[in-house]
Amino acid sequence: MMLVLTRKLNEVIQIGEDIEIKIVGIEGDQIKLGITAPKEIDVHRKEIYLEIQKENQEAINNGLDLLHILKSQEKNT
């Protein structure tokens, strides 16, 4: 379930004790958010986080001939 709230410029949403999300700017179809959260909470743009997850998944799909690839690279240099 998603909670939907309407906010105006400079209004804030409080999440729990220590997370605040403030609307700091509205320009056309872009909204600027100011996020205050405890430093142990990582805040990321979702698409960037997903991209890194995906790249990590791909990075472990190296075949077992990795050592062979690296060896042949060495010969080329």
Added chain:
Amino acid sequence: MNIDTKYFGQVTIKEKDLFSFPKGLPGFSSEKKFALLNIPDNPAFLILQSTTDVNVAFVMISPHQVDQNYEVKLDVATRELLEIESIEDVHLLGIITLKDTFSESTINLQAPIILNHKQRLGKQYITNHKAYSTRTPIASVREQGA
């Protein structure tokens, strides 16, 4: 202790030499203990091998091999998480995605691996630097730099 590795079979490593990743890595949040392994005869490359899932093994090189001017600014939360006291203790590495040929392979400069080798702590750090891509070609950057 003995751990199973993806590329080298069973390897014996001292527990104190393992790296803890308190938050795992994006996509691998339950992998929290890794061994850092050298590749025989190829000192530029390192393997970050999970001790709990043999298939989770990342190939890494120093980002400076690809981009001499590469730098990241660590936020306070990361410096505290990794208990970094001195820059000397920090080892910066980039995960490589290998393709069929080495020249098509890429390095993730947007989210480097930060290791504090003194405290044996690590994290994949997501930079907000727009110029750094998750898929920087290894070869092309090298040519530009040359």
